[in-house]
Amino acid sequence: MEYHIKRHLNRFLIYLILIVGAVLAFFPFYWMVIGSFKQEWDLFRWPPSFILTPSAATLKNYVTVFQRVPVGRMYFNSAFVALGRITLNLFISLLTAYALAKLRFPGKSILFSLVLLFMMLPFQLLLVPLFLLMDQYGWLDTYQALILPVAVTPFSIFLLRQAFMSIPDDYIEAAKIDGANQFYILFRVVAPMVRPIIWTVVIITFYWAWNDFIWPNVAVVHNEMAPVPVGLFRFFANQQSSPRWGPIVAFTTLVPIPVIVLFTIAQRQFIEAMVNVGLK
Amino acid sequence: MAFWVSLNEWNMLEGTYTWVGFTRYLRLFRDPIFYQSLKNNFVYIGIQVPISIFGGILLGRLLNQKIRARAVFRGIYFLPVITSVVVLGIIWSWMYGTTRGVINYLLSRIGIAPVPWLTSPKWSMPSVAIMKIWTDIPFYGVLFLAAIQSLPAEVLEAAKIEGATGWDLFWRIEIPLLSPTIAFSIVMGTIWGLQLFTEPFLMTGGGPMNSSQTVTLYLYREGFTWGRYTYACAIGVVSALIVFVVSYIQRRLTERFY
Numbered sequence: 001m002e003y004h005i006k007r008h009l010n011r012f013l014i015y016l017i018l019i020v021g022a023v024l025a026f027f028p029f030y031w032m033v034i035g036s037f038k039q040e041w042d043l044f045r046w047p048p049s050f051i052l053t054p055s056a057a058t059l060k061n062y063v064t065v066f067q068r069v070p071v072g073r074m075y076f077n078s079a080f081v082a083l084g085r086i087t088l089n090l091f092i093s094l095l096t097a098y099a100l101a102k103l104r105f106p107g108k109s110i111l112f113s114l115v116l117l118f119m120m121l122p123f124q125l126l127l128v129p130l131f132l133l134m135d136q137y138g139w140l141d142t143y144q145a146l147i148l149p150v151a152v153t154p155f156s157i158f159l160l161r162q163a164f165m166s167i168p169d170d171y172i173e174a175a176k177i178d179g180a181n182q183f184y185i186l187f188r189v190v191a192p193m194v195r196p197i198i199w200t201v202v203i204i205t206f207y208w209a210w211n212d213f214i215w216p217n218v219a220v221v222h223n224e225m226a227p228v229p230v231g232l233f234r235f236f237a238n239q240q241s242s243p244r245w246g247p248i249v250a251f252t253t254l255v256p257i258p259v260i261v262l263f264t265i266a267q268r269q270f271i272e273a274m275v276n277v278g279l280k
Numbered sequence: 281m282a283f284w285v286s287l288n289e290w291n292m293l294e295g296t297y298t299w300v301g302f303t304r305y306l307r308l309f310r311d312p313i314f315y316q317s318l319k320n321n322f323v324y325i326g327i328q329v330p331i332s333i334f335g336g337i338l339l340g341r342l343l344n345q346k347i348r349a350r351a352v353f354r355g356i357y358f359l360p361v362i363t364s365v366v367v368l369g370i371i372w373s374w375m376y377g378t379t380r381g382v383i384n385y386l387l388s389r390i391g392i393a394p395v396p397w398l399t400s401p402k403w404s405m406p407s408v409a410i411m412k413i414w415t416d417i418p419f420y421g422v423l424f425l426a427a428i429q430s431l432p433a434e435v436l437e438a439a440k441i442e443g444a445t446g447w448d449l450f451w452r453i454e455i456p457l458l459s460p461t462i463a464f465s466i467v468m469g470t471i472w473g474l475q476l477f478t479e480p481f482l483m484t485g486g487g488p489m490n491s492s493q494t495v496t497l498y499l500y501r502e503g504f505t506w507g508r509y510t511y512a513c514a515i516g517v518v519s520a521l522i523v524f525v526v527s528y529i530q531r532r533l534t535e536r537f538y
Binding site for chain 2: 014015017018021022024025026028029031032035044046047048120121122123124125126127128129131132207210211213214218228229230232233236245248249252255256259260263264267270271274275
């Protein structure tokens, strides 16, 4: 009897902590979304109102954002950059990782050490030189500048190489005997065998590209070329002295939507990708 | 591609190693703001990393229990992890408002006087750390959930049969088994902490009075606000060396866990 009570109490505590945690994790998002529909007087009411009164709800904040900022264009920029980064990263990382894992050539181990070294290189080291370089090329405010310097992540090379290492050479030998060339072997034989890792690379690259801020903020001068987070930051920074929170909060609500949609569709793969990244 | 960038990058930095460049380093080693920034990074790491990892382990353990709607919980917890830092930084700046912020309102309900979160030198760095703890506990939680799920079931069973329960099982069996993940998390958390930029950049701009200035933020300010590119490069080189040295020391210290 006592044991039962203890067990129920235990379960109750687990749920209680999890629910309190979930409320804490979710509250800022709730606050952001309801705030984005509030009118100015409602936003700064004191004490604040924790629910959105339907009669006081407004779309005005969103209208203001769309009037003052080329949001559609920014979404396009973000999507285009993300797509470019995913394609390039996947293609080049697959080739490099395959060479590092399965081909024999002089200097291979040095090359791999270099990949590991670049993986540890903090980005702040590259920030200024990269900016000066892009400036020299006249590439500031271009898609090249947003995609090329950050396209290939040593991390994906590392991840794919590890995956390729675990594939027995027999498969490759067999394909060779059948007369397949290296490209065929890579894209038709080996790559399909590491599909989960490829998904990890795609998802992580998308997530990195969509949320990337430091580099795009340096590489982009004009709003028309800005990815969404950079556009949001500048919208926010331009009214630092007297911020109008309604439109700012409406803009913040718009930014994470694509990531959240992707996350909802592929929660398992998404979390797997993050764990892969965390655990290497 | 990475080579191409790196080659150019080193060439450029070699430019700063010439005589002119050398004076930048001398200046850097006597620059009080640089030391202040470095100290802030370490204060942040000292607060943020242990709390986030410990919270993450607890959360991972809770999520590993037989609970209903685990995917729902995990999904909600993951929102802060997947959302752009720019969004989070702005939302938190708004919530941190001293007079009209929702956090101070909630605190006032339990009798706590308004805290000048982002506007006082004392609170600015802890405020950034709190916000990052909020995003990192779920991240580490999911990481440790995966690690806990891959623990050898036989060992845990054996320990249970031997009579180990609750906290005993946790401290003596699970924590040692999790130590590779813990060691890795500490190293990663420290490296991220040394590179902290976007959050203070958005929320405090490094102020007030450099109280939340970080090394990368200082680099950015020198380079892009003041146009002192060579000095910014020198900061970049020194901070990269610091990252290397710190992660090397930590790896050596935690080697036996790998």
